[in-house]
Amino acid sequence: MSTGFGLMAPLLRPSDASAPNVEKVNAELFTLTYGAIVRQLLTDFEDVDEVNKQLDTMGYHIGIRLIDDFLSKSNVTRCTEFKETAEVIAKVGFKMFLGVTATVANWDADGTECSLILDDNPLVDYVELPETCQGLYYCNVLCGVIRGALEMVSMRTEVKWVRDVLHGDDTFEMRLKLLKQVPEEYPYKDDE
């Protein structure tokens, strides 16, 4: 399995990467199912912040499993730096699962923080936020997915929404920040 910065460099150029053996399903089923989940959460937890947290947690659970699926289907190999990782997520990852690509932008000086910009987002088709839910980050599950997936390849990150179309902005923008690279621990010492 994955080791450290390990296993994600593009052997495949990002533009080639829509894996041909990925089975597809109608996006509307996906969109409406996600909407049903958000509606259930809003009914169960009256508080919008709690719903945001739940969505992030769900995304995290998905992410820790999704990374295996992604690595097995996508033929990418080691990433040598975080910039490559971000590109792989934006071009290969999003494309494989959501059928859209994101753009990576606004890198900071260290190369540990960037923005992922989504112009198109299948999760929000047919969605509007009512007055009572203005604090809701509808797509918060995506933050959790990225965080979970990266944690499984030994990167601890923080992912937050910066711009959200449902709040009136013109695009979706997530801020992805690398907090720490956690080198994987080997269970056995080499010399024993």
Add this chain to the structure above:
Amino acid sequence: MADAPKKGTLRAAYRRAADIKPRDARTWQVSLNAFAFLFSEMVQYNQTRVDNIAELEHRLEHAGYGVGLRMLELLCHREKGNRREVRLLGILSFVHSTLWKSLFGKVADSLEKGTENEDEYMISEKELLVNRFISVPKDMGAFNCGAYVAGIVKGVLDGSGFPARVTAHFVPVEGQPRPRTTILIKFSEEVLQREARLS
């Protein structure tokens, strides 16, 4: 994707289907795995909120109900030119073909009328999409995640004026390792009476 319209400030609870400019809506697809992960999380989340199987099925059905209402509106507008079904066979055919095709990419495997009861119809599927990556542990008995699809069908039927009880069941099939799933539709009395009047 480059042609998607810019979205501005939005207000109400959901946009009417007629306002959506489809970005090639018919063929827009996401990966099956993405859906499977999402559905699995939905089931797992609901498991934490219930005490027994019946409640779990009920919650999944309720979730599907909302989807069904929305699919009905969407499909009526897009596929049928806003024509309304008033006959039983019409709405069953709509569910079996148009709805199934739109949700799952194929028409349902079969549509049958119940032999014992006049008000029962069954739509069967060899392997329901939502059940493909689900394995039900033995201690959950006859629990079927197809309850979500049953909820979708119920939403469509209720929304069209054909109230019914809809449930999902596993039916073992000889020679097949996995049972097939049957969506059982039991129409309410008023539907049958109306149908009799119209015949």
